[in-house]
Amino acid sequence: MSTPLVNKVTIVTGASRGIGQAIAELQAVNGASVVINYARNKGFAEDIVHCIQQNGGQALAVQADVSNIADLEVLFQATIDHFGHIDILVNSAGIMTTKPIEQVTEQDFDREFAINVKGTYFACQLAAKYLQAGGRIINFSTSVLGQMTPTYSLYAGTKGAVEQLTRQLAKEFAPKHMRPPHNILHVVGQ
Numbered sequence: 001m002s003t004p005l006v007n008k009v010t011i012v013t014g015a016s017r018g019i020g021q022a023i024a025e026l027q028a029v030n031g032a033s034v035v036i037n038y039a040r041n042k043g044f045a046e047d048i049v050h051c052i053q054q055n056g057g058q059a060l061a062v063q064a065d066v067s068n069i070a071d072l073e074v075l076f077q078a079t080i081d082h083f084g085h086i087d088i089l090v091n092s093a094g095i096m097t098t099k100p101i102e103q104v105t106e107q108d109f110d111r112e113f114a115i116n117v118k119g120t121y122f123a124c125q126l127a128a129k130y131l132q133a134g135g136r137i138i139n140f141s142t143s144v145l146g147q148m149t150p151t152y153s154l155y156a157g158t159k160g161a162v163e164q165l166t167r168q169l170a171k172e173f174a175p176k177h178m179r180p181p182h183n184i185l186h187v188v189g190q
């Protein structure tokens with residue numbers, strides 16, 4: 001079986017469930033050593049690590065709230081301590097609030113931007129410090145941006161910000177240690 005990610009180390013934020021879990025498992029199948037980041041669901045993350053290890057792969061679960069920069073530093077340092085280097089960052093951690101604007105609270109706004117935008121941005125900042133040459137960062141947008149569905153304004157606002165910071169950082173990373181802009185930071189989503 002082809003293992004194109006052998007010797008690669010990946011951090012997947014929000015990997016205890018959903019898309020992050022699927023990406024982490026697929027990367028492990030392809031030979032990567034995978035860090036399963038989670039916020040609250042330690043049991044889910046540990047089950048995924050166990051499953052990957054049972055299948056002959058390498059994985060580590062690390063708790064970190066991506067909206068907290070000190071937590072992000074712990075996540076990156078734990079990865080270096082355990083695996084020695086980092087090649088790929090997948091910023092999958094995210095939340096989605098759907099409410100008419102009249103019902104959105106300041107707390108909703110701050111939390112959504114803290115996890116989806118601040119978390120993605122400062123994880124990219126740490127990637128600039130830690131990722132090896134030829135590294136990859138994958139950020140997440142959403143098809144909601146094109147659909148402009150009512151009640152999704154807060155979520156879409158965060159993902160619009162993620163798309164633009166991704167384009168900006170692609171240019172910024174290009175002359176450094178990573179690949180040309182269009183290959184560095186991918187915006188993905190349904």
Ligand SMILES: NC(=O)c1ccc[n+]([C@@H]2O[C@H](COP(=O)([O-])OP(=O)(O)OC[C@H]3O[C@@H](n4cnc5c(N)ncnc54)[C@H](OP(=O)(O)O)[C@@H]3O)[C@@H](O)[C@H]2O)c1
Nearest residue numbers: 014015016017018019038039040041065066093094140190
């Ligand atoms: N699902 C879709 O249809 C869809 C479409 C387009 C884009 N996306 C984007 O794809 C990404 C994943 O979505 P999903 O639907 O797979 O999400 P999900 O199933 O709701 O899972 C969210 C994941 O993020 C983690 N998380 C939440 N807050 C966190 C925080 N503060 N720090 C660290 N981790 C945190 C959760 O950890 P715990 O389990 O520990 O809480 C969980 O692992 C998101 O960025 C989302 O916006 C999703």
